[in-house]
Amino acid sequence: MPGAKILDVPCGAGRLSIELASRGYQVTGVDINSILLAESKRKAEERGFQITLEQRDMRELPWHGGFDGAICFWSSLGYFDELGNQKSLKPSHTH
Helix, strand or coil, rough: CCEEEECCCCCCCHHHHHHHHCCCEEEEEECCCCHHHHHHHHHHHHHHCCCCCEEECCCCCCCCCCCCCCEECCCCCCCHHHHHHHHHHHHHCCC
């Protein structure tokens, strides 16, 4: 559904965020790595896409508001203990 607000976490260098933006989605990308976020910003700007980027730990996302969908791609879950995985999933089902 183009125009929908999508959370991409962790977004890394923006590969998926940019693809979603190219299809008309409003994308917010979150990653803990500032180098990857800078790369994501550079790539998005080169292609003329607007993406909101934030440097945060995916286990600590105090979002006020909501998204129409959330994506956690490339098996980013499973690197944390059970509590860390639960914290990572919480923002995707609380709006």
